Amino acid sequence: MSYVSPEMRAKFDEITGRYPRRQAAVIPLLHLVQEAHGSLPAEAQREVAEYLGIPAVKVQEVVSFYSMFTEKPRGRHHLMVCRTLSCALGGCQEVSATVERVLGIRHGQVTADGMFSVEEVECLAACDMGPVMQVGDTLHGHLDAGKTEALIEELKKR
Amino acid sequence: METPRYLTRNFGNPGALAHEGYVKSGGYQALKKALGMKPADIIEEVKKGNLRGRGGAGFAAGVKWGFLPKDDGGPRYLAVNADEGEPGTFKDRALLEQDPHQLIEGIAITCFANGVHAAYVYVRGEFHKGRRTLEEALRQAYQAGVLGKKVMGSDFSLDVHLHPGAGAYICGEETALLESLEGKKGFPRLKPPFPAVKGLFGRPTIINNVETLSCVPHLISMGAEAWAALGCEKNGGTKLYCLSGQVRKPGLYELPHSTTLRQLVFEHGGGPRPGRSIKAVIPGGSSSPVLTEKEMDVRMDFDSLGKAGSMLGSAATMAIDDSTSMVRLLQNVSRFYAHESCGQCTPCREGTHWMHKIIDRIAEGRGQADDLDRLLDICDNMAGKTICVLADAAVFPVQSFLRKFRAEFEEYIRKGRKMSLVGWTEEMPEAPTAAGIH
Ligand SMILES: Cc1cc2nc3c(=O)[nH]c(=O)nc-3n(C[C@H](O)[C@H](O)[C@H](O)COP(=O)(O)O)c2cc1C
Numbered sequence: 001m002s003y004v005s006p007e008m009r010a011k012f013d014e015i016t017g018r019y020p021r022r023q024a025a026v027i028p029l030l031h032l033v034q035e036a037h038g039s040l041p042a043e044a045q046r047e048v049a050e051y052l053g054i055p056a057v058k059v060q061e062v063v064s065f066y067s068m069f070t071e072k073p074r075g076r077h078h079l080m081v082c083r084t085l086s087c088a089l090g091g092c093q094e095v096s097a098t099v100e101r102v103l104g105i106r107h108g109q110v111t112a113d114g115m116f117s118v119e120e121v122e123c124l125a126a127c128d129m130g131p132v133m134q135v136g137d138t139l140h141g142h143l144d145a146g147k148t149e150a151l152i153e154e155l156k157k158r
Numbered sequence: 159m160e161t162p163r164y165l166t167r168n169f170g171n172p173g174a175l176a177h178e179g180y181v182k183s184g185g186y187q188a189l190k191k192a193l194g195m196k197p198a199d200i201i202e203e204v205k206k207g208n209l210r211g212r213g214g215a216g217f218a219a220g221v222k223w224g225f226l227p228k229d230d231g232g233p234r235y236l237a238v239n240a241d242e243g244e245p246g247t248f249k250d251r252a253l254l255e256q257d258p259h260q261l262i263e264g265i266a267i268t269c270f271a272n273g274v275h276a277a278y279v280y281v282r283g284e285f286h287k288g289r290r291t292l293e294e295a296l297r298q299a300y301q302a303g304v305l306g307k308k309v310m311g312s313d314f315s316l317d318v319h320l321h322p323g324a325g326a327y328i329c330g331e332e333t334a335l336l337e338s339l340e341g342k343k344g345f346p347r348l349k350p351p352f353p354a355v356k357g358l359f360g361r362p363t364i365i366n367n368v369e370t371l372s373c374v375p376h377l378i379s380m381g382a383e384a385w386a387a388l389g390c391e392k393n394g395g396t397k398l399y400c401l402s403g404q405v406r407k408p409g410l411y412e413l414p415h416s417t418t419l420r421q422l423v424f425e426h427g428g429g430p431r432p433g434r435s436i437k438a439v440i441p442g443g444s445s446s447p448v449l450t451e452k453e454m455d456v457r458m459d460f461d462s463l464g465k466a467g468s469m470l471g472s473a474a475t476m477a478i479d480d481s482t483s484m485v486r487l488l489q490n491v492s493r494f495y496a497h498e499s500c501g502q503c504t505p506c507r508e509g510t511h512w513m514h515k516i517i518d519r520i521a522e523g524r525g526q527a528d529d530l531d532r533l534l535d536i537c538d539n540m541a542g543k544t545i546c547v548l549a550d551a552a553v554f555p556v557q558s559f560l561r562k563f564r565a566e567f568e569e570y571i572r573k574g575r576k577m578s579l580v581g582w583t584e585e586m587p588e589a590p591t592a593a594g595i596h
């Protein structure tokens with residue numbers, strides 16, 4: 001299977017053109033591939049390396065260093081629960097515990113039906129609305145156990 | 159008295175997200191003015207306006223720009239730090255999402271002043287909305303001739319590119335950010351050479367924070383004197399303060415640089431929640447040394463907080479009330495640094511983990527009598543011994559918590575398990591924020 005379609009290749013060309021060195025484009029390109037395929041298996045990484053003309057190990061290093069990249073698929077809804085200082089001062093452990101209880105999975109896992117995954121993350125720069133959780137592109141603030149449960153129910157319907 | 163708003167003047171006015179709306183609100187006038195000035199005069203103006211870097215270190219922006227070597231005809235770059243990740247900080251995300259053209263205008267003036275023709279905005283990977291908003295604003299800026307070949311009809315050309323991060327706190331450190339921009343893992347670089355001399359792609363590079371650059375149009379349009387007068391000695395302008403934690407009205411406050419910590423927390427933030435009292439404040443991000451309630455009459459500028467033994471840092475002010483255990487709090491902070499150490503330098507990689515392990519066991523009621531001394535020993539073996547200052551950032555909270563709240567730690571160690579299981583909850587049964595910290 002090819003991870004890089006001709007349309008994606010055109011985007012690759014445009015992005016790579018912004019930098020004097022091709023390798024600089026590796027993070028934006030990996031984002032594109034992961035958005036399209038949900039994860040970055042070894043073969044996808046190899047294709048990006050080949051496109052950029054750099055050793056595959058350089059791409060592997062980047063994938064393993066940055067927390068947003070994943071080699072294994074996440075759930076359709078990936079719940080990122082903030083666990084850092086301000087959110088902790090507001091009671092974020094209650095949010096984490098509720099997510100784990102309602103979904104029956106732990107931080108770092110995916111539900112059996114592939115619908116949900118959970119990850120505890122560091123400060124999401126929304127500390128005035130803590131405790132917060134980011135799902136996809138959207139931030140949800142001022143959470144407690146009840147609101148967390150309601151949010152998950154709402155997501156189940158999507 | 160209501161403070162006049164500059165950086166946040168367009169917040170809540172979605173019209174200003176579009177180029178046209180931004181222009182209507184007076185936008186891009188400062189750039190026009192700057193394009194008619196001599197580049198060296200702009201730098202001089204920024205120096206006189208006492209604009210201090212708002213990413214954390216408070217370094218004078220104009221002075222930093224002055225470090226760029228003479229133009230040798232080759233490329234030089236501006237890297238914009240939009241990687242905002244310091245715990246408690248939420249100003250740059252707001253600036254990106256609510257007034258992207260203000261940032262673009264600041265970038266354009268800064269590039270013109272420094273003979274830079276290419277800027278990269280490194281936007282934190284998780285900031286999807288900020289990225290989309292800035293992307294659209296950049297598109298419109300190109301279309302309107304604010305960016306590209308002839309900036310606002312002048313001979314100056316400028317390209318601004320957006321570059322996403324992918325989740326790594328360390329990439330907010332300026333040299334790690336450069337590595338990341340070059341497509342590598344974010345390992346900070348040894349200095350010297352400094353980025354001004356050898357930075358992005360081996361070329362002279364300026365790195366500035368989003369808020370710093372967003373101040374530039376206002377400084378240029380009102381003039382250095384007026385901008386300096388908005389703040390206090392050596393700290394010009396208004397400042398964005400990120401107030402969070404256990405206060406009634408957490409939020410983003412644009413206030414004069416001369417505001418005191420007490421004013422921020424009690425007047426603007428409304429003070430503690432009902433039935434509580436403020437016990438401590440972390441004034442400038444989780445690495446800034448903690449201050450007690452008695453120490454709150456300090457001005458929130460870079461120098462005054464420095465003299466008070468803390469830092470303004472990223473102006474992320476976190477209020478802590480009497481329901482919170484300082485031991486549990488430090489457990490959370492030390493976990494953060496252990497998790498975010500990039501692992502390049504041994505003292506930091508090992509030290510942050512050891513510290514976290516020890517604080518963890520104290521918090522869980524398994525502390526040993528000499529653990530506090532052991533912690534301070536580890537601190538001594540980390541601070542100043544690594545390539546970047548993440549190690550120092552991890553050490554400051556440990557040292558300051560132990561200095562100012564040592565009794566709480568000793569009590570945990572003395573009472574052991576009993577303490578951590580029933581101690582605090584027994585004394586303060588209805589602590590509303592029990593989870594996590596208690
Ligand atoms: C561990 C670490 C993390 C940092 N994170 C950020 C950050 O998220 N955003 C930022 O602007 N500066 C951050 N900084 C500060 C930058 O290294 C740099 O000083 C700043 O971007 C310079 O811009 P300024 O002079 O406009 O403040 C960090 C520094 C360290 C040591």
Ligand code: FES
Nearest residue numbers: 082087123124127
């Ligand atoms: S601490 Fe949770 S968003 Fe900042």
